[in-house]
Amino acid sequence: MSLELWTTVDRYIEGLQIPSDAVLDAAIATSAAAGLPEIAVTPSQGKLLYLLAKMQEARRILEIGTLGGYSTIWMARALAAKGRLVTLEAEKNHAAVARKNIARAGLSEVVDLRLGRALRTLPKLAEEGGAPFDFVFIDADKENTAEYFAWALRMSRPGTAIVVDNVIREGEVANGGTTDASVQGIRRFNEALAIEARVSATTIQTVGSKGYDGFTLALVLS
Numbered sequence: 001m002s003l004e005l006w007t008t009v010d011r012y013i014e015g016l017q018i019p020s021d022a023v024l025d026a027a028i029a030t031s032a033a034a035g036l037p038e039i040a041v042t043p044s045q046g047k048l049l050y051l052l053a054k055m056q057e058a059r060r061i062l063e064i065g066t067l068g069g070y071s072t073i074w075m076a077r078a079l080a081a082k083g084r085l086v087t088l089e090a091e092k093n094h095a096a097v098a099r100k101n102i103a104r105a106g107l108s109e110v111v112d113l114r115l116g117r118a119l120r121t122l123p124k125l126a127e128e129g130g131a132p133f134d135f136v137f138i139d140a141d142k143e144n145t146a147e148y149f150a151w152a153l154r155m156s157r158p159g160t161a162i163v164v165d166n167v168i169r170e171g172e173v174a175n176g177g178t179t180d181a182s183v184q185g186i187r188r189f190n191e192a193l194a195i196e197a198r199v200s201a202t203t204i205q206t207v208g209s210k211g212y213d214g215f216t217l218a219l220v221l222s
């Protein structure tokens, strides 16, 4: 079992289930050309986010960690009529690339990209007192995942779905002695999640062209 095989299978599945899409391809290409890290979700993962948001009939989506807007475009395309997506990004350069990609996708009117560290922009967003989010995707700095989850919960309603990316990290998440601050952040999130009575959650390990990782899906119950 190897990254090469996982990538071959990802490409096979993409060929069957994900029509080639000039806008999404451009989002990846322009991100790479601008020197952004190549860590966007894969096409199949983007499609999963799209399907989950559709299942939620989401009108309000929150994303933490925009990068070049690839996952943003997938989710924004799932928005119900009059829906809006708020996406939070700390890096000016990433946000600039994302804005262009979102514009190319014709989604500038529905995507509200906010520049700044999420621990600063989230309290502001919460203070605005908008309607709760229907769907949340947490995919920024892993160190603060537990905090992001707590903010997501504050802006949720019963029925909100929260997806957290990169929670397995090649299995390192199960290593209690890890010195990796990102993995420690995920472990702290897992501990908070375990004692959070308001949600029901599961974590799925994944392999694919991005290697061995996984995601958590949490459903807000009350």
Ligand code: SAH
Pocket: 039, 040, 041, 064, 065, 066, 067, 068, 069, 070, 071, 072, 088, 089, 090, 091, 094, 116, 117, 118, 119, 139, 140, 141
């Ligand atoms: N969701 C994107 C990938 C996000 S990569 C996709 O799948 O297409 C993680 C992003 O989080 C990077 O762009 C990084 O700059 C951003 N980030 C890191 N720390 C952050 C913080 N404190 N606040 C907001 N964004 C942050």
Ligand code: DHB
Pocket: 039, 040, 041, 139, 140, 165, 166
């Ligand atoms: C990294 C971040 C991500 O959001 C991701 O999906 C993969 C890798 C990283 O920081 O290495």
Ligand code: MG
Pocket: 039, 040, 041, 139, 165, 166
């Ligand atoms: Mg990620």
